Amino acid sequence: MRSLAGVSIVLAALVTIVTPARAADLEAGKRKAEPCAACHGADGNAMIPGTPSLAGQPVYFTHWQLIKFRDGRRKDPQMSPFAKSLTDTDMADLAAYYAAQRPLPRPAPTDPAKVAEGKRLANLHHCASCHRPDLSGQQQVPRLAGQDYDYLLRLLSGFKAKTASDLDGTMTMAAQPLREEEIVALVHYIASLGSQP
Amino acid sequence: MRRMTLTSLTVAFTVVSLLVALAWAQQAAPPSWKQGQPPSMADSTLAPIPQPPAPKAPGEIPVDKIRVPPGFKAELWASGINNARAMTWGDKGTLFVSSRVAGNVYAVVDKGGQREVKVIASGLNLPNGVAFKDGTLYIAEVSKISKMPGIEDKLDSPPAMELVYDTLPKDLPHGWKFLAFGPDGKLYFNIGAPCNICMPPDTHANLSRVNPDGTGFEYVAHGVRNSVGFDWHPVTKQLYFATHARDWLGENEPSDKFDVVTRKGQHFGFPYCHQGDILDPEFGKGHSCKEFVPPLIKTGPHVAGNGVEFYTGSMFPPEYKNRAFLAQRGSWNRSEKVGFRVMMVTLRPGAAPKYEIFAQGWLQGQEIWGRPVYTKQMKDGSLLIADDYAGAIYRISYQR
Numbered sequence: 001m002r003s004l005a006g007v008s009i010v011l012a013a014l015v016t017i018v019t020p021a022r023a024a025d026l027e028a029g030k031r032k033a034e035p036c037a038a039c040h041g042a043d044g045n046a047m048i049p050g051t052p053s054l055a056g057q058p059v060y061f062t063h064w065q066l067i068k069f070r071d072g073r074r075k076d077p078q079m080s081p082f083a084k085s086l087t088d089t090d091m092a093d094l095a096a097y098y099a100a101q102r103p104l105p106r107p108a109p110t111d112p113a114k115v116a117e118g119k120r121l122a123n124l125h126h127c128a129s130c131h132r133p134d135l136s137g138q139q140q141v142p143r144l145a146g147q148d149y150d151y152l153l154r155l156l157s158g159f160k161a162k163t164a165s166d167l168d169g170t171m172t173m174a175a176q177p178l179r180e181e182e183i184v185a186l187v188h189y190i191a192s193l194g195s196q197p
Numbered sequence: 198m199r200r201m202t203l204t205s206l207t208v209a210f211t212v213v214s215l216l217v218a219l220a221w222a223q224q225a226a227p228p229s230w231k232q233g234q235p236p237s238m239a240d241s242t243l244a245p246i247p248q249p250p251a252p253k254a255p256g257e258i259p260v261d262k263i264r265v266p267p268g269f270k271a272e273l274w275a276s277g278i279n280n281a282r283a284m285t286w287g288d289k290g291t292l293f294v295s296s297r298v299a300g301n302v303y304a305v306v307d308k309g310g311q312r313e314v315k316v317i318a319s320g321l322n323l324p325n326g327v328a329f330k331d332g333t334l335y336i337a338e339v340s341k342i343s344k345m346p347g348i349e350d351k352l353d354s355p356p357a358m359e360l361v362y363d364t365l366p367k368d369l370p371h372g373w374k375f376l377a378f379g380p381d382g383k384l385y386f387n388i389g390a391p392c393n394i395c396m397p398p399d400t401h402a403n404l405s406r407v408n409p410d411g412t413g414f415e416y417v418a419h420g421v422r423n424s425v426g427f428d429w430h431p432v433t434k435q436l437y438f439a440t441h442a443r444d445w446l447g448e449n450e451p452s453d454k455f456d457v458v459t460r461k462g463q464h465f466g467f468p469y470c471h472q473g474d475i476l477d478p479e480f481g482k483g484h485s486c487k488e489f490v491p492p493l494i495k496t497g498p499h500v501a502g503n504g505v506e507f508y509t510g511s512m513f514p515p516e517y518k519n520r521a522f523l524a525q526r527g528s529w530n531r532s533e534k535v536g537f538r539v540m541m542v543t544l545r546p547g548a549a550p551k552y553e554i555f556a557q558g559w560l561q562g563q564e565i566w567g568r569p570v571y572t573k574q575m576k577d578g579s580l581l582i583a584d585d586y587a588g589a590i591y592r593i594s595y596q597r
Binding site: 060063064067068071072073088091092095124125126129130139140166167168169170172173174177 | 231
């Protein structure tokens with residue numbers, strides 16, 4: 001009983017931690033997201049293969065990625081120059097806006113054998129321990145479920161090659177034992193997950 | 198009959214061993230924070246507290262909740278310093294502040310009672326270590342130490358960083374470094390264990406030092422899991438350090454430690470022995486805790502002992518002279534939070550050290566609003582406390 005009470009206290013604490021430092025402005029976020037819509041979609045659901053959807057991403061995740069684009073730790077021809085002009089407040093508003101949007105699944109190749117193999121690999125490699133059992137993400141850890149196939153493949157291959165930007169090294173380490181065909185299977189599985197909020 | 202049983206036992210044992218080995222071979226390593234978690238805790242919701250991506254605004258920092266001893270006062274000294282960590286003073290009164298995941302190094306300049314914060318380096322790899330000597334700022338990232346000569350005259354156009362030393366492991370877990378000049382003029386830093394619990398390579402789990410020109414690397418202490426805070430006693434000049442203990446061994450053990458190096462090359466127990474008297478369930482086999490230097494103080498389970506600083510000022514009451522302040526960033530691997538406070542240690546010849554709370558209040562019930570991570574004494578004898586969670590620095594002063 002005592003430990004149960006302890007667990008619920010921890011959960012309550014986790015929930016309060018999520019509250020952003022300053023009350024982010026969703027309306028301002030929507031306005032500031034207008035330049036992003038051409039690639040990421042007006043509601044953060046992108047259509048272009050290779051471009052990630054931002055809808056439903058945890059606030060901390062989007063905010064940290066923008067910081068890394070701004071200071072050069074993460075590089076992208078479009079995102080790097082765009083992030084240079086953002087203030088901390090802009091980032092907080094954008095992150096809050098995208099977190100509030102409903103994620104929609106992206107079209108993905110769904111080879112049932114690869115999906116099944118990917119699910120097995122996801123369990124084996126402990127993906128759920130940070131990304132949550134439904135891969136919906138939390139805190140600074142991104143939502144993966146239903147994300148774009150090409151983007152996932154590029155990122156996971158980048159972590160394996162130690163060229164993708166990592167906040168604390170966890171993904172680079174996690175990707176090292178993966179073979180190329182295992183990365184493909186994992187991405188099949190992750191992209192196949194229906195993006196339910 | 199007896200012989201049969203023995204044979205079948207041997208066969209059974211061999212089969213089980215093979216199965217375990219197979220399972221192990223197929224099992225990928227979990228993320229380092231989860232590594233060492235027993236199967237019985239697989240459903241635990243405990244996880245490291247995420248670092249907020251932005252500092253708190255001054256109005257959102259409840260500095261009145263910080264409790265200090267009678268006669269002392271806590272105030273907000275600077276804010277808006279994302280992920281503010283270790284602090285060091287420049288010769289001309291600039292406070293240099295490090296960060297970890299924010300990747301920045303800051304300069305804080307006091308302008309007529311207002312603090313101005315400038316980012317002098319960004320995009321760095323967990324730049325937790327900052328040290329200053331003879332006009333030069335030294336910065337430690339995960340695998341290298343760099344310097345910025347004459348930085349105090351160029352805060353608005355910082356010079357490029359010059360490499361001092363980069364023959365260091367690139368592992369990110371416990372790869373961030375505390376950096377400080379010892380009384381011998383050498384640069385001291387930690388090389389942490391690249392894991393929660395593992396047999397570290399010979400190159401890891403130590404305190405090390407190098408000359409400021411990058412020559413003369415040597416190990417100072419071994420068996421140190423991760424120490425990101427140390428200081429030298431003002432009188433004895435001995436090196437005292439805090440160590441974070443391993444996770445997932447229980448709510449109340451093992452304790453973090455406060456240790457002293459009395460001889461170069463001493464071994465402080467990791468990964469064999471924790472808190473001086475608990476053998477590790479896996480790596481402790483065949484060892485005794487007597488083989489290792491016992492801790493000076495068990496500072497508490499999961500408290501996350503970070504900053505260590507001896508007080509040498511004269512603003513605080515006389516009994517504070519040569520006391521050590523220990524900043525404890527606070528727990529995650531425990532269902533009831535603990536730490537989130539600044540402790541003080543009074544060393545007493547021939548008696549156990551006195552260990553008591555100096556500043557607390559960042560933890561309210563089970564909710565946190567800040568995490569004290571390092572202290573830095575000011576010229577006037579007051580004490581700064583950096584909070585990497587709120588991105589702020591507090592000043593503790595005393596009036597008779």
